[in-house]
Amino acid sequence: MSTTNPRGASAPRRGRCSTRLCAGRARDYIPLMPRETPDDRDLMLRMTRGETQALRELYARHGRLVYGLALRIVGDQETAEEVSQDVFLRAWEKADTYRQEKAQVRTWLARITRNRAIDVLRRRGSREARARDVWEEMKNELEGRPDRETPAETEELRRRISRAILSLPEEQRAALSLAFFQGQTHRQIAAATGEPLGTVKSRIRGAMLKLRDQLKDEDQI
Amino acid sequence: MSDHEVIRELIAAYALDALDADESARVQEHLTTCAGCRMDLEEYARVCDGMAVSAAPAAPPQGLEQKILREASLAKQRRVPWIARAWNPALAAAAAMLIIVLGAGNVAQWVRSPQFQARSKGLVTVALVGTGEHKDAYGTMVVDTDDNEGVLAVRGLPRLGPESRYQLWLMRGTEVHSGGLFQVSEDGYGSLLIKIPGGFRGFRSFSISVEPAQGSPAPGGTPVLMGGL
Numbered sequence: 434m435s436t437t438n439p440r441g442a443s444a445p446r447r448g449r450c451s452t453r454l455c456a457g458r459a460r461d462y463i464p465l466m467p468r469e470t471p472d473d474r475d476l477m478l479r480m481t482r483g484e485t486q487a488l489r490e491l492y493a494r495h496g497r498l499v500y501g502l503a504l505r506i507v508g509d510q511e512t513a514e515e516v517s518q519d520v521f522l523r524a525w526e527k528a529d530t531y532r533q534e535k536a537q538v539r540t541w542l543a544r545i546t547r548n549r550a551i552d553v554l555r556r557r558g559s560r561e562a563r564a565r566d567v568w569e570e571m572k573n574e575l576e577g578r579p580d581r582e583t584p585a586e587t588e589e590l591r592r593r594i595s596r597a598i599l600s601l602p603e604e605q606r607a608a609l610s611l612a613f614f615q616g617q618t619h620r621q622i623a624a625a626t627g628e629p630l631g632t633v634k635s636r637i638r639g640a641m642l643k644l645r646d647q648l649k650d651e652d653q654i
Numbered sequence: 655m656s657d658h659e660v661i662r663e664l665i666a667a668y669a670l671d672a673l674d675a676d677e678s679a680r681v682q683e684h685l686t687t688c689a690g691c692r693m694d695l696e697e698y699a700r701v702c703d704g705m706a707v708s709a710a711p712a713a714p715p716q717g718l719e720q721k722i723l724r725e726a727s728l729a730k731q732r733r734v735p736w737i738a739r740a741w742n743p744a745l746a747a748a749a750a751m752l753i754i755v756l757g758a759g760n761v762a763q764w765v766r767s768p769q770f771q772a773r774s775k776g777l778v779t780v781a782l783v784g785t786g787e788h789k790d791a792y793g794t795m796v797v798d799t800d801d802n803e804g805v806l807a808v809r810g811l812p813r814l815g816p817e818s819r820y821q822l823w824l825m826r827g828t829e830v831h832s833g834g835l836f837q838v839s840e841d842g843y844g845s846l847l848i849k850i851p852g853g854f855r856g857f858r859s860f861s862i863s864v865e866p867a868q869g870s871p872a873p874g875g876t877p878v879l880m881g882g883l
Contacts, residue, residue, distance in 0.1 A: 483730050485723055485726055485727055485730070488722070488723065488726050489719065489723060492719050492722060492723075493719075496714050496718070496719065497711035497712060497713060497714065498707070498709070498711050499714075500711075500712050500713070500714040500718070501709050501710050501711040501712035502706055502709035504712050505709045505710070510715065513712075514714065514715055514718055517714055517718060517722075518718060518721055518722050518725070521722045521726075522722060522725050522726060522729065525722075525726045525729065526729060527841070530809060530810070530841075530842075532790055535790065536703060539707060540703045540706070540707060543703065543706035543707050543709075544702070544703055544706055546706065547702070547706045548840065551671070552840075567709075568708070571708075571709070571710045574710050580710075580711045582711070582713070583711045587707070588711075590707055591707055591708055591709075591710075591711075594704045594705070594707060594708040595708045597704075598705065598708060609670075609705075612667070612670045612672040613670060613702070613705050616671065616672075617672065618672050618673060618674055619667060619672055619673065619674070620674055622672075634663075634667065637666065637667055637670070637672065638663060638666045638667065641666035641667075641669070641670070641698055641701055642666065644701045644704070644705075645666075645697050645698060645700075645701050648700065648701055648704050649697075651704065654700055654703050654704050654707065
């Protein structure tokens with residue numbers, strides 16, 4: 434018997450996950466309160482017809498994901514708000530370009546958010562790397578209670594991916610964090626950390642290879 | 655180590671956008687001819703998507719929702735006058751602007767409308783479809799077969815590095831004519847005003863391929879979009 438999560442998409446099975454990331458770890462699962470709401474893809478379809486109510490629902494469902502990611506990248510609330518606004522307006526204007534076979538709606542939104550936020554960082558010219566590992570910073574939050582305002586399946590996915598990232602060797606994760614959250618190039622990371630360029634390249638590649646392998650069977654991205 | 659192996663080691667960083675411009679251009683060029691590396695890129699892009707979803711959620715400021723909805727409503731209102739304006743006989747600039755604003759899919763729909771058909775006797779549209787790994791890309795050309803100008807809009811193509819450009823080709827029997835070079839935006843959107851000195855009459859097949867930035871005298875790359883009358 435299937436249930437629906439608080440925002441309506443099909444809920445993952447409790448107690449066991451089919452992906453390699455979390456097989457058998459019942460503690461990864463979040464109790465779900467059944468509540469019927471439209472599927473993300475339906476919202477996108479309605480947005481192509483100009484229904485602003487669909488945009489409102491999309492924002493309710495994914496606003497925290499978009500804003501949280503933007504905030505991690507740009508580092509200040511005002512800019513994160515601008516980026517988030519831009520992302521949802523873009524989703525509104527370009528809803529017809531969304532291809533469900535390519536990615537989940539939340540993934541599509543997250544990708545737009547990252548691209549927009551990195552563009553902002555680069556336009557600012559703040560290309561000097563601040564050596565910080567964003568995933569390490571989020572570690573404590575992961576130990577806490579799930580974010581109840583985020584759809585349960587998104588929250589579960591986020592936790593599975595975060596655990597995979599946190600399992601990377603520290604130096605690989607730190608280099609990856611600079612590239613992903615600060616839009617730094619290999620060369621800039623090498624300059625910021627004082628590590629040889631070749632070392633930075635192999636750390637990032639090593640991290641990406643491991644994550645590629647670990648996320649291979651993750652069908653919720 | 656072969657060039658392929660060197661490039662393959664850069665694909666992960668390319669997906670992260672962590673390469674310098676020259677390395678990025680090399681990878682981009684290699685990707686146009688290497689299916690294996692394109693597959694690697696897809697997998698690494700998926701990893702990047704996963705990392706984006708991994709960020710901790712945060713409560714947006716009060717009022718953001720209302721701002722977004724207000725802007726969306728305004729954008730919706732702005733769309734209508736463009737459609738209502740229908741056809742401006744000066745095809746070139748007006749149509750190009752219209753395509754940019756409406757998007758290729760909407761233009762295709764718009765030119766089939768009775769209002770448009772009534773005012774545009776010589777105009778035809780050509781749908782271009784993506785090939786191979788660009789199967790999700792698409793484009794629309796609007797040309798006046800009685801004239802020498804037309805417009806092209808495409809969506810879903812990857813942005814090229816500085817050394818490459820998309821080139822439009824028009825085929826008439828064994829003749830091949832270049833329709834011009836263009837680039838796409840980061841979200842895969844591009845447009846081109848086409849000028850063919852002898853006019854469009856007789857051209858039946860059209861394709862777009864990736865060529866060097868200065869253009870090619872004849873198609874050299876694999877077609878990424880194709881279409882015909």
